[in-house]
Amino acid sequence: MNSSKKLGLLLITPAAIVVVMLFLVPVVLTAVFAFTNMSTSTGISGGAYQISPNALQELRDHYDMPSVAERLSQSGFAVDEPGLAALGKAGIDADIVTELRGHIGETFAARRDAERAIRNLNHRPSLREVKQISDQFNRSIMNARYDSKAALLAAVASVMPNLSGAEHQAIIAASYTGWTWTTGNFRRMASIPGTQRSLVNTMVYVAFTLTLFNIGFAMVLAITTFYMPSRAAGFFRGVWLLPRISPPVIYVLLWKWLAWDTGFLSVFLGRFGIHSRNWMLDSGTNAWVFVVLINGFVGASMGMLIFSSALQAIPRPLLYASEVDGASRWQQIWHIIMPQLRWPILFVTCYQTLSLLTSFDLILLSTNGGPGGSTEVWALATYHTALNNYAGNLEYGYGAAMALVLVVVGVFLSLAYLRLFNYRDLVAKPLIEH
Amino acid sequence: MTSNFRAWPVVLALSIVSAPLVLMYVYLLVDTVTSTAPGSLIPYEFTLRHWTFLWTPVPGRPDIWRVALNTLVFATASSAIVLSLSSTAGYVLSRLNVPFRRFFLAGVMVLHAFPSVTLIVAIFLVLQMVGLYNSLAGVILVKAALDMPLGIWIMKGFYDTVPWEIEMAGIQDGASRFTVWRRLVLPQVRPALLALGLFAFLSGWSEFILPQVLAPDNRVQVLSVYLAGLIADDNNFDMALFKSVGVFYVVPVILLFLFFQKHLMNIYGGGTKG
Amino acid sequence: MRILLDGFTKSFGPMTVIDKMTLEIRDGEMLALLGPSGCGKSTTLFAICGIHKISAGRILFGDRDVTNVASQQRNVGVVFQSYALYPHMTVAENIAFPLEVKKLKAAEIKRQVDQMAELVHIEELMKRRPAELSGGQQQRVALARALVRKPDVLLLDEPLANLDSKLRLEMRSEIRRLQLATGITAILVTHDQVEAMSMCDRIAIMNAGEIVQIATPGEMYRNPRTEFVAGFLGNPPIAFLHGVATSGGFASVGGEAIALPASVPLPPPGSKLTLGIRPEHFGPTGNIPIRGRISFIETQGRENLYDVTLPSGSMLRSIQPLRGDVALNEEIEWSIAGDRILVFDEHGTRL
Numbered sequence A: 001m002n003s004s005k006k007l008g009l010l011l012i013t014p015a016a017i018v019v020v021m022l023f024l025v026p027v028v029l030t031a032v033f034a035f036t037n038m039s040t041s042t043g044i045s046g047g048a049y050q051i052s053p054n055a056l057q058e059l060r061d062h063y064d065m066p067s068v069a070e071r072l073s074q075s076g077f078a079v080d081e082p083g084l085a086a087l088g089k090a091g092i093d094a095d096i097v098t099e100l101r102g103h104i105g106e107t108f109a110a111r112r113d114a115e116r117a118i119r120n121l122n123h124r125p126s127l128r129e130v131k132q133i134s135d136q137f138n139r140s141i142m143n144a145r146y147d148s149k150a151a152l153l154a155a156v157a158s159v160m161p162n163l164s165g166a167e168h169q170a171i172i173a174a175s176y177t178g179w180t181w182t183t184g185n186f187r188r189m190a191s192i193p194g195t196q197r198s199l200v201n202t203m204v205y206v207a208f209t210l211t212l213f214n215i216g217f218a219m220v221l222a223i224t225t226f227y228m229p230s231r232a233a234g235f236f237r238g239v240w241l242l243p244r245i246s247p248p249v250i251y252v253l254l255w256k257w258l259a260w261d262t263g264f265l266s267v268f269l270g271r272f273g274i275h276s277r278n279w280m281l282d283s284g285t286n287a288w289v290f291v292v293l294i295n296g297f298v299g300a301s302m303g304m305l306i307f308s309s310a311l312q313a314i315p316r317p318l319l320y321a322s323e324v325d326g327a328s329r330w331q332q333i334w335h336i337i338m339p340q341l342r343w344p345i346l347f348v349t350c351y352q353t354l355s356l357l358t359s360f361d362l363i364l365l366s367t368n369g370g371p372g373g374s375t376e377v378w379a380l381a382t383y384h385t386a387l388n389n390y391a392g393n394l395e396y397g398y399g400a401a402m403a404l405v406l407v408v409v410g411v412f413l414s415l416a417y418l419r420l421f422n423y424r425d426l427v428a429k430p431l432i433e434h
Numbered sequence B: 001m002t003s004n005f006r007a008w009p010v011v012l013a014l015s016i017v018s019a020p021l022v023l024m025y026v027y028l029l030v031d032t033v034t035s036t037a038p039g040s041l042i043p044y045e046f047t048l049r050h051w052t053f054l055w056t057p058v059p060g061r062p063d064i065w066r067v068a069l070n071t072l073v074f075a076t077a078s079s080a081i082v083l084s085l086s087s088t089a090g091y092v093l094s095r096l097n098v099p100f101r102r103f104f105l106a107g108v109m110v111l112h113a114f115p116s117v118t119l120i121v122a123i124f125l126v127l128q129m130v131g132l133y134n135s136l137a138g139v140i141l142v143k144a145a146l147d148m149p150l151g152i153w154i155m156k157g158f159y160d161t162v163p164w165e166i167e168m169a170g171i172q173d174g175a176s177r178f179t180v181w182r183r184l185v186l187p188q189v190r191p192a193l194l195a196l197g198l199f200a201f202l203s204g205w206s207e208f209i210l211p212q213v214l215a216p217d218n219r220v221q222v223l224s225v226y227l228a229g230l231i232a233d234d235n236n237f238d239m240a241l242f243k244s245v246g247v248f249y250v251v252p253v254i255l256l257f258l259f260f261q262k263h264l265m266n267i268y269g270g271g272t273k274g
Numbered sequence C: 001m002r003i004l005l006d007g008f009t010k011s012f013g014p015m016t017v018i019d020k021m022t023l024e025i026r027d028g029e030m031l032a033l034l035g036p037s038g039c040g041k042s043t044t045l046f047a048i049c050g051i052h053k054i055s056a057g058r059i060l061f062g063d064r065d066v067t068n069v070a071s072q073q074r075n076v077g078v079v080f081q082s083y084a085l086y087p088h089m090t091v092a093e094n095i096a097f098p099l100e101v102k103k104l105k106a107a108e109i110k111r112q113v114d115q116m117a118e119l120v121h122i123e124e125l126m127k128r129r130p131a132e133l134s135g136g137q138q139q140r141v142a143l144a145r146a147l148v149r150k151p152d153v154l155l156l157d158e159p160l161a162n163l164d165s166k167l168r169l170e171m172r173s174e175i176r177r178l179q180l181a182t183g184i185t186a187i188l189v190t191h192d193q194v195e196a197m198s199m200c201d202r203i204a205i206m207n208a209g210e211i212v213q214i215a216t217p218g219e220m221y222r223n224p225r226t227e228f229v230a231g232f233l234g235n236p237p238i239a240f241l242h243g244v245a246t247s248g249g250f251a252s253v254g255g256e257a258i259a260l261p262a263s264v265p266l267p268p269p270g271s272k273l274t275l276g277i278r279p280e281h282f283g284p285t286g287n288i289p290i291r292g293r294i295s296f297i298e299t300q301g302r303e304n305l306y307d308v309t310l311p312s313g314s315m316l317r318s319i320q321p322l323r324g325d326v327a328l329n330e331e332i333e334w335s336i337a338g339d340r341i342l343v344f345d346e347h348g349t350r351l
């Protein structure tokens, strides 16, 4: 191996490791997580075993074992030898213990029933004693958490010693609180109406923002500043770059100030007798207008810069010649300027489609998908599902499944992007061969 | 442009279209140092009241200076990582004969276009698993990684413009490839390093989603998360306070941009996200 | 140091640019690699200095086989067409760089750099940066940097191409002076025959990846081995007449018959032939008279160049001291110096 190869591998390794760890691994893991039911309640590491009401429900409905479920649920309080022995040690009056021995074998479904029976003993134990005694007879396995299958099965065996293997497995599966593998996320995605809604929203969002602003208005900006004296052009380009360089949180704050019910629009229009209201969130249509404006104002600047530099490349004599030939400004724009923009438009379209499809920070900060989910795009829905919602139950698995859709789209489109742009030119072989 | 066309109608038209934007930014500044009566648009007094958050923390929020420091650390560290990894990897892809070079190049190009925010769910879970959730280190690493393909791409572009003869001459002068890179090539791309460093810094300074998702805790909060939290808190609606914090947050950005506009334009025009 | 390319072959992917070239450069000589653009001169140069790996063959420096030795270890000085000065370093730093990588002591570096600067006459430029130098000054700095590490070989890739014509003249003699002063073995790559002829001990003329002829400039001019060489050397260029062999002579396509000296071994009558006639061998004196019409006169100062169109439409050139007695479109009868005619067969090989 020659020195350039060695140095090359050395220099590229850190970057390669980072790419693998934070791109490749997450892509793969997105796919992996998409096939789990991870959520806040299952946790993301392993789980425990707990005979919860849910678990019983599942035993009844899913495993068709109503009698087992019934028995587990009634595994309440039992007067038995081990309990009596423990009472002796705990220093309970021997007479009470003796009297209880007469009740051996009795069971109670709930603590309440057990304690009533104890209170009614002839020896009338004190309240503290009643509590102590009932504790010793507590044989309930309802809602207790067991860290291992063995612990769970031991506890179950103390209630129902003669269960079959299949019944054990069913109990284990039903009481497991951790996450499990499933394809349910995709079935659910295909069936719920929210899916279609966020898909439509995403398309509306991308189509309007892209055509109106990222391409359309960007072109207007590039062409108008092209025709201006250079100082004015510089000023306007600077102004339209502000949204891009401002951190999104502040940028959106400015829009909120404009639109909120005590904001600029309300106050200003109030002068003309129009009721103050939250212009951004009072109707779905308004929300969309703002979402497109907010994203569009940011998006326009990229196109503006790219188109402007394409226009700067037009040979001046061509323009002078066309003016000498008597071309109107429109004709000049149509015949000389537009053809120059064909390639940049394709570039911006590709690039921005991808980033619009997946970006959601501005929507999150402005409408947060509202009102009533009318501006909830796919990426934002993913965020709400997996990372942040009011209900507090974050469904990582389902969120990953939604993200997987975007990842797949992203991979395909960015591969297409690779094909579209002259990759070949970029890989010219190094001229120094050693 | 050419004098055969009058410029003023265009200037006028664009002025009208740009007015809302200018208005928003002007009011951003004005509202932080004045008071305005409800229902009015004209301030009636000058005041520094809205800036008290600088010395008295807003109830229930961390100290602003602590948050600013976190932001600075976050932005500086992630841009330093982006810079060092991109300047080495970009050079390799531009100039060195490594195995799988085409594969690396295609990979970087795809990643450059790939919308990395889609990976956030997986990254969130990974950070939880490895214990880097709610730590600056974790979110710095993620931010640097996500900005890196763009960085490599830009650096490769700049290295491509350095004449091969310079490197050939260096080799003939007896220098190793590493020395050639360090002493001869790297100095030629200094403007690119400056631009990329600034860009990565600003990008880190502005970042919201990553710290919001990966490090929301008060201890490690950055300005974007702090301000978003302030705004989202329905019990404490104080637009002037939001704006003052906003100005505090945005001023470094605007200053850097004004000073280094020429350098940054290269990158903003060349295919950043958004 | 003697340099030998032995069966040197270079391919880029499927395309073989140079196929089994063998070339020897003698110790201390300056050899020109002359040929049209794209013929593989730079490729040869890059192989010698180690920037390219060669596809087959060997490269020897003296007795040392350097075929697989890295550039850094070959001790070759190169001056690039663009000079490739390091723009961020001053002239002094540029020249010192090769010594710095050798890790010499600072005082020693300074001594050698100053010595070099004196040799190439740039003492007063040492603090400037390359951008503040004229083309000729940059060239001198590049030479100094290439020579400072006392290389075994000096390679110059089109060193004069970026200079204006006056500077070019100056640097031509300057480079030769330095080469002679240091006694270094040097290879000059150029597509300009005047440079090659005026600066070098020998010329290797290349075409399409092959060395067509190696000889001293005078020998090559008088005695070219092929039509290509004859056409490449000489300014104003040689004129060619195409035709066929007759018994004892040559008949041009248009019908002019020219008797050839008996020393030329002629092919059977009817074979295709080309005659090469240099401008200085066609004029008022000579032994083969030929009629024609003056179709163009180019004044070169001391001399005039006349284009003479023959009745058949072919053209000959004549260079003569200034004379006022011929005018454009005048019919003349001038003569060719028969013993100087160069005769080539249909493959362009000299007969």
Ligand SMILES: Nc1ncnc2c1ncn2[C@@H]1O[C@H](COP(=O)(O)OP(=O)(O)O)[C@@H](O)[C@H]1O
Binding pocket: A431, C012, C017, C035, C036, C037, C038, C039, C040, C041, C042, C043, C044
């Ligand atoms: N790195 C390369 N890859 C492919 N072909 C090359 C490369 N370098 C040179 N060539 C080809 O080799 C031939 C000779 O090139 P070169 O040696 O540069 O010619 P010149 O005599 O003008 O210096 C040309 O046809 C050129 O296109």
Ligand SMILES: [Mg+2]
Binding pocket: C041, C042, C043
């Ligand atoms: Mg060349």
